[in-house]
């Protein structure tokens with residue numbers, strides 16, 4: 001098994017050809033999630049400044065065409081090079097940062113939307129790692145801005161740092177960590193991010209992909225008549241799942 005960097009650098013050079021149906025379905029779900037996130041952030045794509053954490057080879061670029069700023073962060077340098085190539089192809093202006101999205105020198109923003117699509121598990125090797133990622137996103141979000149992404153839900157995660165070898169056709173072949181979702185929600189709340197949406201990806205009108213969930217957190221600190229107020233605490237708890 002390769003490291004995640006080696007795997008995603010390889011995938012950047014040799015585009016995956018398997019699991020097309022699933023990938024198409026996930027793409028449609030992500031598009032829907034992004035629309036929901038724009039609504040939550042009360043902005044439009046034209047005004048939206050996007051911070052794509054673990055952006056990979058730019059799988060979401062096409063969905064973000066027209067945004068006012070795009071910054072992508074990833075550990076896989078060849079994936080970033082492919083993202084830049086694809087951006088140039090569609091005439092999109094992008095900035096990239098190479099490094100761990102939790103610790104890299106990411107521009108301070110502010111951003112209206114941060115993304116963490118199909119990558120949260122890479123930060124769950126430790127509580128500190130995911131905490132740093134959440135703090136990075138929260139600190140860079142405009143008030144009312146959103147962090148939106150996906151995670152794979154397992155009923156019994158066993159806490160932090162539970163690794164498994166994930167293989168999905170020729171798309172994924174890397175070490176991943178289970179996402180202790182309830183604990184992530186609690187850490188997000190501490191970082192100032194309230195959970196406002198969490199639901200399974202619907203791969204058809206009727207069928208849900210019960211393992212993959214889409215989520216939206218919102219910057220919980222909002223200005224209200226010149227004073228800071230915090231959203232009701234239920235928005236940061238599991239009641240909203």
Ligand SMILES: C[S@@+](CC[C@H](N)C(=O)[O-])C[C@H]1O[C@@H](n2cnc3c(N)ncnc32)[C@H](O)[C@@H]1O
Pocket residue numbers: 004005008053054055056057058059060073074075076079099100101102116117118119122123
């Ligand atoms: C499954 S891909 C998802 C790419 C993109 N978000 C998408 O949905 O198309 C996961 C990405 O996470 C990146 N990654 C893994 N660990 C990371 C970390 N600590 N910091 C930044 N990127 C990371 C990998 O290099 C890979 O590009």
